[in-house]
Amino acid sequence: WTAALPLDCKDDAGSPSRCASISQEKLLDRVIQHAELIYRVSEESCTLFEEMFVPYSMRAFKNQGGNACVTKPFTIPSSKSELQQISDKWLLHSVLMMVQSWIEPLVYLQTTLDRYDDAPDTLLNRTKWVSDKLVSLEQGVVVLIRKMLDEGMLAPSVYEPGVVQYDVQPEMLESVLRDYNLLSCFKKDAHKMETFLKLLKCRQTDKLGCTLF
Numbered sequence: 458w459t460a461a462l463p464l465d466c467k468d469d470a471g472s473p474s475r476c477a478s479i480s481q482e483k484l485l486d487r488v489i490q491h492a493e494l495i496y497r498v499s500e501e502s503c504t505l506f507e508e509m510f511v512p513y514s515m516r517a518f519k520n521q522g523g524n525a526c527v528t529k530p531f532t533i534p535s536s537k538s539e540l541q542q543i544s545d546k547w548l549l550h551s552v553l554m555m556v557q558s559w560i561e562p563l564v565y566l567q568t569t570l571d572r573y574d575d576a577p578d579t580l581l582n583r584t585k586w587v588s589d590k591l592v593s594l595e596q597g598v599v600v601l602i603r604k605m606l607d608e609g610m611l612a613p614s615v616y617e618p619g620v621v622q623y624d625v626q627p628e629m630l631e632s633v634l635r636d637y638n639l640l641s642c643f644k645k646d647a648h649k650m651e652t653f654l655k656l657l658k659c660r661q662t663d664k665l666g667c668t669l670f
Contacts, residue, residue, distance in 0.1 A: 476600040484604065485661070488597040489654045492552075495590050496647040502583045503640040509577070510633045526642035528558050533649070540653075541667075545660060548653045549602050555646045556595045563588040566639055569632060587643075594650075 659667040
C-alpha cells in the first residue's frame with residue numbers, strides 16, 4: 458500500500474507548484490489513486506483494530522449514541538439521487554470538506570493509539586501513513602479545484618494542534634470504543650471521497666454512463 462504515485466504538491470518553498478504543472482487529467486487520476494489507497498488502508502486498519510481491541514459484544518455499538526462522525530454537521534450528499542443532482546463544484550468541495558475535517562482527528566488518533574500497551578506497529582504505521590497521505594490528498598484537491606473551477610483563493614488548511622479538545626485520560630473501554638468509532642467513521646468518509654472523485658472522473662469522460670454511482 459505504499460506504491461502510489463507521488464502527490465506531494467508543495468515545493469521547497471511551500472508552494473503547491475508541483476501539482477500545478479501536472480495536467481488536469483493526470484492530477485485527477487493521481488488524486489483518485491490516493492483516495493483509493495487511503496480507503497483501502499483505512500479499511501484494513503479498522504478491521505485490525507476491531508479484531509485486537511473491540512469485544513465482539515460491543516461491535517454493534519459503533520456509530521451509536523453520542524459518537525457522531527466529525528463530518529455529520531456538513532451538508533454532504535449521501536444517496537445516489539443526491540449525488541446525481543450535485544454539480545462538479547460541489548463534488549470537489551465536498552471532498553475537500555471531508556479531507557480537511559479529518560486531518561486533526563487522525564493526528565489525535567495517532568496520539569491515543571500510542572497509549573495502547575499492545576498496539577501493533579502495523580496499526581500505528583498505517584494510521585500514520587493515512588494521516589500523511591490525507592494531507593497530500595488535500596493539496597491535490599486544492600490544486601484540482603483551482604484548475605477545474607478557476608478558484609485561485611483556496612489554500613490547504615494549516616494544522617494547529619489542540620484546536621479540538623478531547624478527554625485527557627478516558628476509561629480504557631470508552632477510549633477503545635471512541636477510537637473504533639473514529640476509525641469506522643473515517644472509513645465511511647474515505648469511501649465517499651473515492652466515490653465522489655470517481656464520479657467526477659466519469660463526468661469528464663462519459664456523462665451518460667455515470668448513473669451507476
